Amino acid sequence: MTIFTEQHPGVEQKVPPETSGFTFNHTMLRIKEPQRSLAFYSRVFGMRVLRKLDFPEMQFTLYFLARVDVDETVPEDVGERTMWTFSRRGVLELTHNWGTEDQADFAYHDGNAEPQGFGHICFSVPDLATAIHWLESNEVTFVKRPEEGKMKNVAFVKDPDGYWIEIVEAALMSQMGR
Template sequence: MTFTSAFTSEKQPGVADRSAAETRGFVLNHTMLRVKDPAVSLDFYTRVLGMRLLRKLDFPEMKFSLFFLHRAIDGQSIPEEPGARTAWTFSQRGLLELTHNWGTELDPDWHYHDGNAQPQGFGHICFSVPDLDSAIAWFDSNGVAYVKRPEQGKIKNVAFIKDPDGYWIEILEPGRLQALGMTR
């Protein structure tokens, strides 16, 4: 789908009239979630959400590992050589970084704040899907925990599921949301 338009930004208080030339080429590369047990989280994100692990980086002196996950576009070519793949990873859009602080998986009482309990902060990440009904059937068949199913609540056609650490993941089908937030 290609759009040509003069649209640059909605106008709201605090929104700059234009992007500074100095920001040309800036890309939102990744967001990071801390995870208790990387094997459990990697299973969820690769098996249930279809992401692929691009790179694992270990930092033994600081006792943590980083896992960079990506949802590849069909036909996308990813470098095999680790150094080239690392550089490529940091040039992409929309990656998920899972950070594992070593030893947390051994502590039965360890958990991270999901951002939705009080005091609220971080809220969720989001996946758009081509068919919401099929995605819900897939999540149901995999025993995924829900915060909200698409038919529940005031905003319909949007689901919220939980990952193994309790982080919320919004699931939506873009075509169903054209009227979202419109006054009637």
């Protein structure tokens, strides 16, 4: 079977066979207040905590979140669920370093302030207009609405720690960036 993807300078022509089975599993964001962030991602984006891992000796906790289909079977056994969590795609890891919630002036760099680095995560939605209405009804902070700027049909919102989240509808993206 031939795998077609775009070719650009620097892209290997063939996929190294040694990478067979590699899966992009998760992206990690540091959070200040777990309850606030977990409420946001579960309520606004429908994500569920797959696994929570505490590391008392290093004073941090990891929360692994993802969208779970209604008919999907989630392993009840903790070890099996941990393996299942690390085998999935599209997982968001929220890392809480203990004590940050008690520091009034503490904030993580969102990646978009200077100097820029990390940019955003993205959710693809079935209907952008419906999603925008949902985000508005949940009083989510908008960075950019779909009708604003040069890139139409793309929205950006902020999570409780100020990280940007892009919102797109795949059907509206076919003419993007030609």
